[in-house]
Each structure stands twice: as C-alpha cells, then as structure tokens.
Amino acid sequence: MKYLLVHQDEDDEDEFWGRCAGVEGMFVDRVPPPREVLTLRGCDPEGLLRDALMPNGESTALLGDVCVEVWDEEQPLQWWSLLDCVVITHQSNRDDPALVDVVVGAGVEEEHAWSHTLPATPRFKLFAGPTRTPGSAGHCLAVDGLFVMRGAPAPTPMRLVGCEPAEPMLAVLRRPRKWDRDWVGLWALDRTGRVMYRHNVHLRIETARPSVLGCGLLDIRLTDGGDDRPPLLARPIWETWYRGAPTTRNQWAALSAQGRSEWLDLTATGMNEQGPDRSDDVHHLDGTYVTDMPGLHCAMAEALVGPGGYYGREWNAFKDCLHGGFGVCAPFTLIWHDADVARRALADEIWDTEKGLTYFEEIVQLLESFGVTVVLQ
Template identity: 35%
Template sequence: MEATGEREECRYSLTGDDDEDTPWGFAHDCTGLFTPLKDDHRLVDLRGCAPEGGLLAAVDRVGGRDACAGNAYLTLLDAAGATMGSYFVGGVTVTAVKPSALGKGLFDVTVRLWCQNAFPGSAGVWELIRTRQLNRNGLWRSVGPAGRLAWLSVAMLSRGYRHRTDNGDRAPGHVFRLDGRQVIDVDSFYCALGEAVDGPGGYFGWNLDALDDCLGGGWGASPPFTLEWQHSEVARTRLVRQRSLHQGTATLFEVLLEIFADHGVEVVLK
C-alpha cells in the first residue's frame, strides 16, 4: 500500500518509541483512545490517516502476525501542527484498514493498543486547548467528579505546550490564593491548586508524590512562597481521609499542610 495523503490539518501523529524523528503516520481524526477496554486496551480508529514507517508495514500485513507495529507515541497536534502532548501506546496492532472519505490517498486504520493514562473525558479538555478556549479560571468545575482526573492528566501532559514561551517559576515570595470552597474532593483540590499556581488549566500535582515533586521547582512556583488558603475550613471538612505519617495518621488536609511546611511554603489559613 502506498499512502499519498497530505498532512495539512492533521490533529494526530503516531511515532515509534525507538525513533521519535521517524513518524509512523498522521491522521485527521482519532476515536477510541479515551475509551478503555479490558486491562487498559483500546480499539482506536485513525481516520484520514497517511501511514508511514512501521505503521505502513503493519497495514500491509493486516490479518497476520506481523500486523503488530510495536510501541509508539500517539501525539495530539494543534492547528499549526505543533505537539500539544503525547501518550505512550503499547503493542500497536493493525486490525482493519479501508480507504477514507476524508481525502484521496488517505485511509481509516483501526489499531488495537494499550494505553494506561488516557482517561475518559480527556478529549474535551484537549479540544479546549487546541481551540484556545482554555483561557479563564473555573472551567474545570464543569466536568464533574468523573472528569476531574482526566482534567488533571491533560493539565500535566500539556503543560510544556501551554507554557512554551514562559520564563519559568514565579519569583520566590509570591502569594498564591486558593479558594477552599472549590475543594469538594481530593481531585478538585489539585485542580484548584493547579489553577491558583499555574493559571487556567494549570497543573501543580495530582497526588501527594506529584505535589512533592512540583514543590521542588520547575512547575510554575519554587519555594519559598505563600499560599493564602481562603475558606480553608470548608476544605478541612472535606479532605478528611486518613493518611499515614511517620508519627501515626492524619487527615489529608493535615498531610498537605505538613508537605507545604516541609518545603518552606507559608500557608495562611483564612
């Protein structure tokens, strides 16, 4: 098979993990990536695809053992073709191929693959970034409980793209303001904290280990700084799950305060 389709306006690319400079193909659309099957496998349709490299070789062998192209990175592209973020996908295996209605020389390629962190609900967040509509605070509050983990994952994966022209962390001593009324569970805490530190769609951790890493610098803020936690009593009543500490157990709220203190962050509870 020879792929002759153009790459203009392609929103996805696939690249083998052993050589990121050699693309496996570009696609106008992609469905199924954020719909996990059993054990994080997914059946993904690359629509309007121009197969190259390893993917093209696998397409030519569909139905046989060699239809597995191997491991790759599935990358989301903006309107100019720049990388917004990528997912590692394992065992990319072509299961079907047909000519595409999206253009001459293009194909709709169905692949089975494994991906661990492409959470349901992520597609809408990526579209906000691609269309430059992730431009004001509070948008994450509309996604609901099931969508907050997806929001956080996209915030982490897209941070390099969204801050590609930034100059790094805020200067030490900066005051960040966190609204405790937005904290209704642990994921909403991280969504609100990311936004407080890093702006709309911001990321500053999505679990305790990730928060500890972010406090080491390079994610928008480097201690010492001040976190003014407004309506903190509201958050205190909701972050009550017990966590282990070296001296016993404590609520998540208390653990967070200790982590901030250990890194030289002054938390002002209001």
Template identity: 45%
Template sequence: MQFNYEISYVDADNQETLWGRCVAVAGLFREPMPPTREVLTLVGCAPTGMLAAGTRRLGELCLTVSDDVRPLQWWGLSNAVVLAWRPHVADAALVDVVLEVVVSAPDSGVHELPDSPRFELTGGWPESSYGTCLSVNGLYEERPEPPEIPITLVGCRSEAPMLSALTEGDEEYLILRALDREGRPMASRSFYWNVQQTRPSVLGGTLVDIVLGNGVDEPVPPAAREAWEDWYERGMPRTPGTWATYSPEGRKEWLELGAPGRFPRWNSGEDRKGGTYHLDGRYVRDEAGLHCAMGEALMGPGGYFGRDWYSFKAYLEGGYGVGLPFTLVWHESVVAREALAGTANPENGLSYFEEIVDLMRRWGATVVLG
C-alpha cells in the same frame, strides 16, 4: 490536512519511533465497559486497621502475595465491599472475610500460587496494612478476556514502521498521542496494534483508514470531551478557573491533559521557596477539583501539582518549581471541607481535604484556611 494524532512505539530504553499520524480517531470517546464483580474469600484473616474496624466499604485495595523471600505479585481489588464475616474453622482467633470486588491481575509475571505463600491486604491513603490471611479463595481463577471494542484511525499517513507492520502483520503495543491545534502533545493513550481492516480513507487522497480490533486501554469518557476540545483549541489555559466548569469526569481528564508540559521531569534548578499562594476554593467539590485548584494556585492557570495524594506528596518533595516552605491561603475552604467530609480515612478519621492540609503542614507549609 491537519493531523491531530501521532502513533508511536516506545522501546525498553524509552526511545520513541514515530509510526504515523492520523486526522481523527473514531471510538476514542466512549463509556468504559462495566467491570465484572467477583466474590473472593480471605481465609484465616488477622485483620487490622480498616478491616478490623468492621468497615464494609473498603474501596481500593492491594493484595500482595509473597513467598518466603520477597513480594511476588500485586493484585488490585477495586470497589471492595465486605459481604460477610465468619469464624475461621481451624483457629478461633482468625476470621474468614467474604468480599465482592473487581479483580485486576498483576501486569506481568506468571499468576500462579507460589510455594509457602503469604497474603497481605493494604489500602487507604496513605496506604496502610489491613491485615494478613492464610489464603484467598477465588483469586487464581481463569478470567475471560474483556470484549474487543474497535477504534478506527481516520486519515492515516504511515511512516516506514507502520507500512512494514501493515505488510507483515506485526503486532505491537503503541502510544496514541493527541495534539492540540498548534501540534503540541496534550494527552496520550496506549493500545495494541491489532489491525482488522485497512481501506482508502473517507478523507480521500493517499490517506488510509485503519480499524484496530481492541481500541485503547482507557477510553476517554464522553463527559470529558469538552475538556479535550477546550485544550485542543487553546492549549494550556491563560486564565484561572477554566477547569471549574467541567463535570467530575472532565476534571479528572483535565489533570491528565497537556502531560509533557505539566508533568515536568525532576529539574536541576532551584525551586521557588517561601512564597505565598492563594487557592480559590469556591469550586472544590471533589478530589479532582481539589488537585485542579491546587495546581493552579501553586503553578498558575492550567498548572499541575499532582492528581492524587501520592503524586501530590511526590511534588511536595521538590524539584517541580515550587518548594517548601511556602504559605498557602485556601479561600472558601469550607466548600472542600463539606464536600469531601464523606471520604474519611478510618485509620485517623481525617477526610481527604484534611489529609491534604495535614500533609502540607507536616512537611513545613503554612496553610491558612479562609
């Protein structure tokens, strides 16, 4: 029996303890629950940047809440859209901005309004300030927990910690790690160990099936299944362009696959510098595709060199195998230029494609657009 998943606990010191293994996971691939959109009002705003420009689609934002001393909370405001502007009643120089957003509360800490609060809105890439406001109506509301959607660990072989948890009813935050056919880690998801049912496995023998109440934190989109299956069968690809056949969701997942081998730690060796690399731009039609192609150009088939602007910038800083200066010849660059033209950053008017090229050139790379 081949076990395709490992369940582990990682402590505060990053020490990992194996809890058990299983053959399959039912319910891992599913569409995410549609997020709940809320209405917030930014009261008494002094807008700057994108917000001052009157842009209605603000995208991904961060709302930082500080006291008189330091920042305390970071709220995520996703897919933000401006519904209305109105003058602030107490100060004609300020405005109230009504937003429709998906609110993500801070991961930890007490979500209470601090004394003498200050609010700052940031967004864009690179991140910049969109202004400050006096208060935010609707932010500190009680939000219902999302509905639980169970998963089933099929064909489990339990180690001592899992056996103890099953007996004692323990609840822990764990890691589910998917393995390829050779037993190498290829992807991971986190989940909460909340057992609803344990029963003899449908696979027979001494194995058990375990039903968990609330599934993984980030389910895998069904459209990404093909990428998972390809990686499972073959591991890291040996031929270029494998990612190009996948859907946008599959490309995003491709950037996460094979994490232990493609997300190296800061190494102590010397980066390769001064080389010339060729990027095949024929299939770069979205941001994920850009980073798939970039990783492949710089690191070889299946290579990784960041999955967004921020991680790409971090890899350019060095320590991951390829260092500046280098020359990148971007073939068929017009495909990316046209496909990403609608992603302009209002701060400087550059599209995502142009931002990446500008970043490389500012940091010392020679970029030849073909």
C-alpha cells in the same frame, strides 16, 4: 489533522510516522471484571470486615475494594483486588470456632498471573478502606475461589480515520506482522497544533483501507487501542482543551472528581514547558470548589502556575514539584481563600494513618515543610 503518529527510534529520538484526522475508540470505559463468589476461610477479622460481621445499625456489608495478599514467612508473594466487595454471609469455622468463614461477592483483579508454589503455611492478609494505606481487615487461612484461571478481557479495537502515513508507517503497512509487537505514539493536538495528550498503541494492524474521507487517505484498524485510554466522560473535557489551553480559572469546577482527574491528566502534557522557577511570590488559591482531592490539585496548580498549568496530580507528584523544575519553587506565600471548604470536604480522607492527618492537613504540612508560608482564610 488532530493526531500525529510518532515513533521513538533506537536513540530515543521521535520520528514522524504520519497524521490522521480522527480516532474512533480513543475514549473507552473500563469494563469491570465479572462478579465471583469467594469464601475467606478461617478469618480473624479486623476493621471494616469485623464491623461488617457485627451489624449495629451503622456498619455495612459493603466493604469497597479489598486487597488480599498471600505471604510466606517473610514477604508477600502476590496480591489481588476484590473490587466492590460485599459480605454475603458468614459462619463459624468448622475446625476453629474462634475463627469465621466469610462468603463475599466481588470482581477479582490479580496483579499478575500466579506463578508461585503456595507456601506450606500461607498467610492471607486482608486490607480495606478508603485511605491511601488501607487499614487491616484481618487475616485468614485460605481463600476458596482465588486460585483459578481468569481470561484476559477482550481487547477494544481502535480506528485511525483519515490517516496520511509517512514512509516509515507505509513500511509497517507493507509488512504489518513484523511490527505487531512494536508500538507507536498517538499524539492528540489542539487547534493551535500544541500536543495536548500522548498515548501509545501497539501496531497490531487488522485492516488498512481507503478512508471514508477520501483524498487518498487511509482508515487503519488496530486490534487493541491500549489499556490506559481516557474514559468516555473525558471526551467533552478534551473538546474544551481542543479549543486551546485554558486561560481562565475554575473551568474544571463543574466536573466530577473523575472528570477533574482527567483534567489533571491534560495539564501534565505541558509540565516541561512552564519556564524557569520563580520564588518569593505571593499566590492566591481560590478554594471555593476544592471539594475533593483532584479539585485541590486543580486549584493548587492554577494558584501557582496559572490556568491549565501542571503542579502535580496527587501527593507524591505535588511533592516532586515542590523540589523545583515546574515554574515555582519555595520559598513563597500561599494565601488559601475559603480553606474551610477543603477542610470539611476532605475530613474523611485520612492520608497519614499514624498521625491521623487528613489529606488537607497533610498538604498544608507538606507545603510548610518546604518553607512555604500558608495563610488559611
């Protein structure tokens, strides 16, 4: 049995609801939103958008993801993401030739359904760029095609295979509609029985039938397995972890940046099991494979708490760990071997836009601000 079914009761206590041999539909690639054509009217472009409208051999019409915020006089009311945004064409605005109308193609995601009345004089602010705080891309007077109804993507079902339900789960199966707004935890186990991942699913049960595995087990089909399931590329990473928590360094090194992020997600499950904090030790970071931000955090965690350990997945979580409670706290010494690998690889990852610091420089500065002695070699 590779999965447990666990429900949290009214007292926040975990209650065993059953177990199952497998799950089909645990790994699902996110379906991108359909492409749309929108017109940014009356634009005063800045940054990447301005560069895209004045091609010079280096600029590009590919803007990446663009954030559009609609503001009243004081604050943003709503925002949208224009995913993989591409400039199609542009021309001078008819009412004000100093401004420009820009036609773009993009997939549109909105934070939540629009529920405001559009202000009398709305302001549409644009942001674009690869940094943590995207740079301004200017503003515009209106966005044609933005305020339309967009249907939610069709849910992707999940099937619990070879399920052995406990009595609480049997009660759900007897009256499934009563529970379709509730949820249950689906905990993945490694072969030692350790929990390696936790996922929540709604109890919207379509069918419950005798299992293909026999033995009195059930196969239960859920209408929707949830929005935050791991992508398909995570499946072989899970297989590695299924054999047991990693005990050797750099097992993540051959993975892509996205694969390394999935690796970090698996380390987070055991974040509260790393023992009391130690300090004043010397730690060695192998920087050979630190070629992206997830790789930095994989190597950092291995240096501080060992293979498979957790010490943050990004800047904010890393800062939280430095406060203590995750196995290591300052002061300590970190010897960062082959630091130039990360310095070069993250040179374009500007984290502090005001100071112009890269992600690598910001991490070093953060460590030093907590009293860590960082030796770059």
